[in-house]
Amino acid sequence: MSESIDLGKKSEHEFETLLDVVDLEVKYGTIAALKGISFTVGEGEIVALLGANGAGKTTTQKTVSGMLRPSAGSITYGGRRIDGIPAHELIRLGICHVPEGRHVFPRMTVAENLDMGAFRFKRVDQADLERVLELFPRLRERFRQQAGTLSGGEQQMLAIGRALMGKPKLLLLDEPSMGLAPLIVAQIFDIIREINSTGVTVLLVEQNAAQALALANRGYVLETGDIVLQGTGTDLLADDRIRAAYLGEEIVAS
Numbered sequence: 001m002s003e004s005i006d007l008g009k010k011s012e013h014e015f016e017t018l019l020d021v022v023d024l025e026v027k028y029g030t031i032a033a034l035k036g037i038s039f040t041v042g043e044g045e046i047v048a049l050l051g052a053n054g055a056g057k058t059t060t061q062k063t064v065s066g067m068l069r070p071s072a073g074s075i076t077y078g079g080r081r082i083d084g085i086p087a088h089e090l091i092r093l094g095i096c097h098v099p100e101g102r103h104v105f106p107r108m109t110v111a112e113n114l115d116m117g118a119f120r121f122k123r124v125d126q127a128d129l130e131r132v133l134e135l136f137p138r139l140r141e142r143f144r145q146q147a148g149t150l151s152g153g154e155q156q157m158l159a160i161g162r163a164l165m166g167k168p169k170l171l172l173l174d175e176p177s178m179g180l181a182p183l184i185v186a187q188i189f190d191i192i193r194e195i196n197s198t199g200v201t202v203l204l205v206e207q208n209a210a211q212a213l214a215l216a217n218r219g220y221v222l223e224t225g226d227i228v229l230q231g232t233g234t235d236l237l238a239d240d241r242i243r244a245a246y247l248g249e250e251i252v253a254s
Contacts, residue, residue, distance in 0.1 A: 015042020015217075018170060018201050019064065024073035024083075026059050033059045035225040036073065041170070046192070046202040048212040048233065050246060051222035057205040058100060060222070061172045064203065065097035066090045077170070092120050094169030100178065100205075102159040106148025110139050113147050113158055117165030124165070132161040135191055153184035157191075164195065171195065174205045189215055209246035213237045 019041040026034040034056045041047045049057045062068045064075060066087035075083040082090060087097075096117075105113050114132060118124045133140040136157040142150060147158055156176055163171060173192065177185040189211050196202050206212035213219055216233035221242070229241065236242050 015045050017041070018043040018045075018078060019203070020074075020076040021060075021064070022074045022076075024060070024063065024075065025071045026056075026063055026068055027071045033225055034063070034070075037222070037225070037227045038073075039220050039227060039230070041201060041203055042217075043201055044196070044199060045217045046196050046204060046215055048204045048206060048216035048219040049222060050206070050209050050212065050219055050236075050242075054224070055222040056225045057222055058174055059225075061097065061174050061203065061205055062099075065095055065172055067097070091166055094167065095172070096163040096166045096168035096170070097172040098159050098163045098174065098176065100174040102152075102155045104147040104150075104155050104158050104162070107146060109144050109146055110142050110150070110158055111144060113162050114139075114165050117162035120166065125167075128165055128167065132164050135164075135194065136161050153180050153188075156180060156184075156188060160188075160191070160195075164200075168200055170201045170203065172203050172205075175207060176204075177206060177208050177211065185211065209242065210237070213242075 017040050021040070022038050023036045024034050024038070025032065025036050037060070049060060051057050059068065063070055066085055066089070070083050073083070074081060077093065077095065082093070105116065114129060115124055118128070138154050139157055139161055142154060147155065150158065160176065176188050176192070180188065185208065192202060192204070193215060204212055204216065213233040213236050218232050219230065219236045220227050221229040229236070
């Protein structure tokens with residue numbers, strides 16, 4: 001059973017529930033990757049999933065986005081039960097996933113990658129394209145360049161931009177800061193905040209706990225497939241267990 005921290009000023013009840021995950025179980029063969037977790041994401045929120053490698057964070061996102069099927073439990077999005085619906089259908093419902101590792105199309109140009117993000121529409125919305133290029137000026141500079149020649153940070157920007165071309169209501173981001181220089185990490189988190197300010201809900205998996213919790217309305221901490229702690233980003237940042245486990249701080253008992 002997870003432990004709740006007082007939610008304080010940023011109560012989850014301030015947001016109408018967009019995503020409701022109840023008793024979700026996922027297995028890889030006989031191994032239980034998720035052991036009946038439950039959580040919510042409110043419309044307009046940024047919610048962070050934290051935990052060590054193997055805790056179940058990526059599995060959670062893949063199951064929400066339709067890449068994996070749960071063995072038990074339910075996922076409700078916008079009042080509709082979606083567990084078991086294929087990933088390409090969930091994209092049509094406004095769930096867009098930026099997986100760990102970026103997965104851009106290396107031999108296609110930046111422009112072609114962005115076009116692929118809008119595949120569910122008959123044509124590219126030029127206003128959407130312009131908004132993406134305003135968010136990521138480097139992509140405008142590299143517009144006709146092959147994606148495989150971009151830096152790691154530029155590829156991460158392209159992966160996020162491509163997802164935005166799908167007009168997401170719920171954006172799933174898996175480790176967007178992984179392997180990036182600190183300056184680029186700061187830019188990526190600023191952009192996530194700006195994306196959220198336009199009304200896009202964000203479910204964020206991130207090893208950089210300090211940055212994630214500073215950004216998030218709320219967070220959940222997973223350990224070996226269970227949610228063990230939850231609360232607002234502010235309260236989790238102040239929690240001694242989080243500071244010791246994820247921020248590398250030595251807590252001295254008083």
